Amino acid sequence: MAFNHPIMNTVTYGCIIALSWFGAHLIVGSSLTTGELASLFTYVMSILMSLMMLSNIFVRLSMSAASGKRVAEVIDEVTDIRNPKNPEMEVKDGGIEFNHVFFSYQIVPGETKEERKARMESKQEVDFALRNVDLKIRKGETVGVIGGTGSGKSSFVNLVSRLYDVSRGSVFVGGKDVRNYDLETLRNNVAVVLQKNVLFSGTILDNLRWGKADATLDDCKKACHAACADEFIDQMPDGYDTHIEEGGSNLSGGQKQRLCIARALLKNPKVLVLDDSTSACDTATDAKIQRAFRENIPGTTRIIISQRISSVQNCDRIIVMEGGKVVGYDTHEALLGSCEVYKEIYNIQTTEGGDFDEKNNTLLRLTGYVLKNYKWAYLTVMICILISSAATLSSTLFTKTLIDDYIVPLTQVDNPEYSSLWQVLFKLGLILALGVICSFAYNKIMIYVSHGTLLKLRKDMYSHMEQLPISYFDTHKHGDIMSTYTNDVDTLRQMVGQSLPQVVNSLITIVITFGSMLILSVPLSLVSVVMAVLMMTATKQLSKLSRKHFKAQQQSLAAVNGYVEEMVSGQKIVKVFCHEQQAIDDFEKINEQLRSSSYDANRMANIVMPVNGNLGTMGYVLIAVVGATLALGGYADVSLGTIVSFLTSIKTSHSPYRISVSR
Numbered sequence: 001m002a003f004n005h006p007i008m009n010t011v012t013y014g015c016i017i018a019l020s021w022f023g024a025h026l027i028v029g030s031s032l033t034t035g036e037l038a039s040l041f042t043y044v045m046s047i048l049m050s051l052m053m054l055s056n057i058f059v060r061l062s063m064s065a066a067s068g069k070r071v072a073e074v075i076d077e078v079t080d081i082r083n084p085k086n087p088e089m090e091v092k093d094g095g096i097e098f099n100h101v102f103f104s105y106q107i108v109p110g111e112t113k114e115e116r117k118a119r120m121e122s123k124q125e126v127d128f129a130l131r132n133v134d135l136k137i138r139k140g141e142t143v144g145v146i147g148g149t150g151s152g153k154s155s156f157v158n159l160v161s162r163l164y165d166v167s168r169g170s171v172f173v174g175g176k177d178v179r180n181y182d183l184e185t186l187r188n189n190v191a192v193v194l195q196k197n198v199l200f201s202g203t204i205l206d207n208l209r210w211g212k213a214d215a216t217l218d219d220c221k222k223a224c225h226a227a228c229a230d231e232f233i234d235q236m237p238d239g240y241d242t243h244i245e246e247g248g249s250n251l252s253g254g255q256k257q258r259l260c261i262a263r264a265l266l267k268n269p270k271v272l273v274l275d276d277s278t279s280a281c282d283t284a285t286d287a288k289i290q291r292a293f294r295e296n297i298p299g300t301t302r303i304i305i306s307q308r309i310s311s312v313q314n315c316d317r318i319i320v321m322e323g324g325k326v327v328g329y330d331t332h333e334a335l336l337g338s339c340e341v342y343k344e345i346y347n348i349q350t351t352e353g354g355d356f357d358e359k360n361n362t363l364l365r366l367t368g369y370v371l372k373n374y375k376w377a378y379l380t381v382m383i384c385i386l387i388s389s390a391a392t393l394s395s396t397l398f399t400k401t402l403i404d405d406y407i408v409p410l411t412q413v414d415n416p417e418y419s420s421l422w423q424v425l426f427k428l429g430l431i432l433a434l435g436v437i438c439s440f441a442y443n444k445i446m447i448y449v450s451h452g453t454l455l456k457l458r459k460d461m462y463s464h465m466e467q468l469p470i471s472y473f474d475t476h477k478h479g480d481i482m483s484t485y486t487n488d489v490d491t492l493r494q495m496v497g498q499s500l501p502q503v504v505n506s507l508i509t510i511v512i513t514f515g516s517m518l519i520l521s522v523p524l525s526l527v528s529v530v531m532a533v534l535m536m537t538a539t540k541q542l543s544k545l546s547r548k549h550f551k552a553q554q555q556s557l558a559a560v561n562g563y564v565e566e567m568v569s570g571q572k573i574v575k576v577f578c579h580e581q582q583a584i585d586d587f588e589k590i591n592e593q594l595r596s597s598s599y600d601a602n603r604m605a606n607i608v609m610p611v612n613g614n615l616g617t618m619g620y621v622l623i624a625v626v627g628a629t630l631a632l633g634g635y636a637d638v639s640l641g642t643i644v645s646f647l648t649s650i651k652t653s654h655s656p657y658r659i660s661v662s663r
Contacts, residue, residue, distance in 0.1 A: 089185050098135050140299050173271065388436075
């Protein structure tokens with residue numbers, strides 16, 4: 001990107017020098033008029049603007065191609081967990097059978113389902129999370145699962161609701177392979193309370209109704225009573241209408257667990273899986289919940305994963321896992337005599353009592369932040385911009401000299417001598433070459449400054465974030481925070497690396513151009529000032545109107561990011577409660593809000609360029625008319641070369657101004 005602007009300038013400067021040399025010959029030879037040459041100079045400056053815009057588009061296309069590839073990877077990803085052609089629509093009962101099950105999380109990029117199946121069934125070494133699990137759980141039975149971290153407990157129960165498919169073997173629910181069921185039917189009959197308690201922003205009732213969308217208040221109260229959640233809900237001022245922050249950050253761990261259990265109970269499932277979901281509850285509350293299960297859902301098969309012996313010792317049978325294998329499956333008393341792993345856990349817990357396992361000065365603050373860290377780099381950039389702008393304007397001022405001091409005198413002699421013209425063109429070429437070098441230098445420096453600023457800004461923000469109280473994260477959506485660290489910081493990087501230098505470049509160009517205009521013609525300069533004031537006034541008013549829309553756009557973008565982050569982190573909950581379509585519908589609503597706010601913001605912003613373009617064209621025509629009137633009227637300071645040079649200067653000053661407006 002650092003070569004982009006200098007290359008465009010080099011091409012344009014080459015055109016100017018070539019036009020000057022060949023144009024002079026053609027005018028002297030009567031093959032070209034002075035007016036036609038003036039038009040060609042104007043066209044070259046228009047082409048400069050268009051080429052710069054086009055080159056920026058090509059750069060953005062390259063960036064978009066990389067982003068598009070990443071987006072396509074998500075869109076093209078195909079799920080291998082889908083409904084069969086003729087799915088079973090009814091789960092007979094809660095009986096569960098694992099038939100020599102092996103399971104691995106290993107995924108080879110680009111591997112098809114058939115290739116993965118062949119690899120799992122081959123003799124090559126595979127890192128299995130579950131190995132040869134073969135057991136049966138009778139309907140209505142309460143089975144505990146216990147084992148150390150990484151023993152395969154969660155992997156075991158994830159296969160029941162078909163969050164994953166087995167690598168080898170089969171899992172049966174109600175006497176049928178889970179892969180033969182309709183996914184929604186299966187997951188509506190297998191309720192899961194995951195190890196990670198995921199609640200979503202909304203009221204308590206909103207979260208409970210994830211289990212059953214049409215649940216009445218009485219239904220919710222009964223489920224909460226069975227999960228001992230009514231004990232704390234009834235003490236809240238707003239009761240079941242109490243608002244829950246994202247992730248349930250305004251609730252304790254035990255409260256979140258009990259709400260998640262109540263949400264699962266609302267499904268009235270044939271199988272209830274509790275994945276270490278009472279670990280944050282005290283022993284007395286845990287016992288009350290287990291007792292409520294036995295009384296209220298006696299026909300439901302219950303699988304209770306826990307690291308506490310007290311949570312599973314009263315189960316009908318207990319599965320003991322170690323290293324992905326079932327090393328014990330029997331009652332509490334029998335396991336104490338036959339399973340060393342279970343006996344060790346029991347001894348540890350009974351003897352040691354432990355578990356097994358925006359401000360108004362934002363722009364000024366940002367500028368000060370950059371200057372504090374990159375003062376000398378920015379000073380060098382300012383000097384380079386000054387030289388580059390002066391070089392650009394020297395080509396426009398040269399137009400008057402070319403026409404008045406060289407072309408016109410050459411047309412008045414019989415044997416024209418071009419050596420003096422060649423010399424002045426060579427000097428101009430050196431000046432323009434220096435401008436190109438400075439343009440390249442300041443672009444390279446700004447890449448270094450902008451990315452360095454991005455690095456330090458993120459570092460400072462993260463360091464400050466670590467000092468913030470927990471209440472900050474409880475009251476700010478995580479997606480909103482992430483949006484600040486990514487979208488907003490990158491926007492500031494673009495402003496530091498592109499907008500600020502462009503603004504400086506524009507100001508310097510405008511000041512130098514205006515000084516040159518005063519030298520050329522005071523009356524024409526006054527006309528230019530009037531048009532410039534009109535353009536800046538229009539820009540200011542339109543920008544003021546669009547600012548609130550851009551703020552709304554950023555807020556909507558943060559809402560989208562927050563929702564996506566919340567849904568991604570709770571994706572297992574979304575799937576086990578068959579909430580995919582509702583999640584899509586909710587996303588469409590906030591995505592539409594983003595589209596609407598973005599449309600309003602860009603609609604206002606897109607008015608700026610046409611308005612300024614039309615005002616610039618009006619000024620261009622007005623200066624041509626006034627200049628021609630003064631020249632025909634014999635005004636001493638206005639010549640044909642003056643008018644041509646003046647019009648070229650107007651084009652030169654408009655280009656950076658329009659780019660700055662777009663930034």
